[in-house]
Amino acid sequence: MEAFIKHTGRAVPLRRSNVDTDQIIPAHWLKKVTRDGFEDGLFEAWRKDEKFILNQPERKGATVLVAGPDFGTGSSREHAVWALQNYGFKAVISSRFADIFRGNSLKNGLLTVVLEQKTVDALQELTENDPEAEITVDLETREVRAEGITVAFELDENARWRLLNGLDDISITLQNEADIATYEAKRPSYKPRTLKV
């Protein structure tokens, strides 16, 4: 995983609530067997509308998505995170994220930042009025900064440490392999097995 320390970029304000993962990346894109090449599928249905914000020339190259509440609901597809990253997004800001999407994002180095709705509204207003306005998401200081706005955000210390260092979860877990083996040795015999061993 690529480390996330600090990022500054222009924004896309997306004023919709309950953006589900079927909207972020429609199911027919899920047939791919790689983690890349999903950028053209991002918000595919909405991008057919030329007025959709992602289609506006001034939003080209924007890297911070400022989304409505309950972003990423629905399916567990990690492809939603890959699509956002493949397109170029480094961070998503919302007042509420769906649990599975949030977990997936943090495992891939896409920083999902939870801010109060009034702050999200202010960031949307700022970046709607000025497409050149930049937002800084600073994981070291746990701050989001933009013109006239400086606000702290929460992220649990363990997730932050892994992101700052770009650490792979599996390697961390395997350091505790002995604990897993100890647990396995104590499992009751009535627990089902898919294979005879």
Added chain:
Amino acid sequence: MGRTLAEKVWDDHVVRRAEGEPDLLFIDLHLLHEVTSPQAFDGLRQNGRQVRRLDLTIATEDHNTPTLDIDKPIADPVSRVQLETLRKNCADFGVRLHPLGDVEQGVVHVVGPQLGLTQPGMTVVCGDSHTSTHGAFGGLAFGIGTSQVEHVLATQTLPLARPKTMAITVEGELADGVTAKDLILAIIAKIGTGGGQGYVLEYRGSAVEQLSMEARMTICNMSIEAGARAGMIAPDETTFEYLKGRPHAPEGEDWDAAVAYWKTLRTDEDAEFDAEVIIDGATLAPFVTWGTNPGQGAPLSASVPDPASYEDASERLAAEKALEYMGLEAGQPLKSINVDTVFVGSCTNGRIEDLRAAAELIKGRKVADGVRMLVVPGSARVGLQAVSEGLDIVFKDAGAEWRHAGCSMCLGMNPDQLAPGERSASTSNRNFEGRQGKGGRTHLVSPQVAAATAVLGHLASPADLSDADTPAPAGV
């Protein structure tokens, strides 16, 4: 202080607990399918890792599989590659796989329980948000992303933050014609699509205790639609009865030991939930969604709501957008909405009891002119059971299409899709924009409402059928 059911199951699976770290939980059963696993197997290969516990892992094919001509090569080359990739990965790593054509193939959440692999007190994961289904047996079951699939393959564990718990207590008796699907749709409409975020839901109360295992699975299945990763129901005699004699259920002394443990899996009297919602089961009626998220639902006897009636600005905007997408007018009676397609199937309502319920209503009647009805069993076994009961004939005689098992039109990754502008009554779980096909419009319903709707051609409850007893003349 006592513990809730969720806390008990959680505590029994902690491999490692350390200050400042998420708990490391052991996973009892890992289910795989073709869509969310290829990148995980790739990750194992890149790092030279193996599957740690092949004996706790099982795969099937469901999302991409066609429901017609299953003996022929899969027409869509991209779908074919994805299925072939799963077959290669399972062969390379030694994972048990039930591929298309196998008698145990089917929607992953139907396959686990019917094999008896899903049992009380277990942790069950799958790269699929509807893994919550398995919580109906009193285990902790939740959907995971592909990175976590790789993590479980490599370690049989997951680092997880302990969730909060929410009780959803449903007392009273459900009225005739009111099903588990209506109950869960009503719950989601009440707490909202984000209401369960961060919680494990425990469904309890007399109305829940009276439900069959199939109905309990329908409820737990849609926990994710309320934002909760997991939903669960305490195991009881109904659970034990369902499990006894299944291929992977314990036997002999193991059975007795298992049941003794399972009986401890109840929320203690003095346990405290972080939140509680109480619902009077007796007041519920058949329910249907009118919008583009599962929380946008109403009793079938109601009308399409007026967005202006919402106080919250973002809900109002969401309702406006939903009505525009769905092609509906505020104030229009829900029963006046005509459909083009009726879909009976999915991990929500594709089990034998669901097919029986739909068949009972459609028997001797005809699917309305101009309506296409697809009946897709949740698994090959469910299909065989239905055939042995003659249900396939009932559906075919009514003019419905009887198909092979898979996810099918629930998400349209196979050829079973809605055309742009087409409208369905669907027993599946998501009415998102384009979910069943680009531009398709979905109304979520129970199998009973689906059957009544198929006969009448508009959203209808089983009670509406009394006037339509006479089958419509053929070809009209």
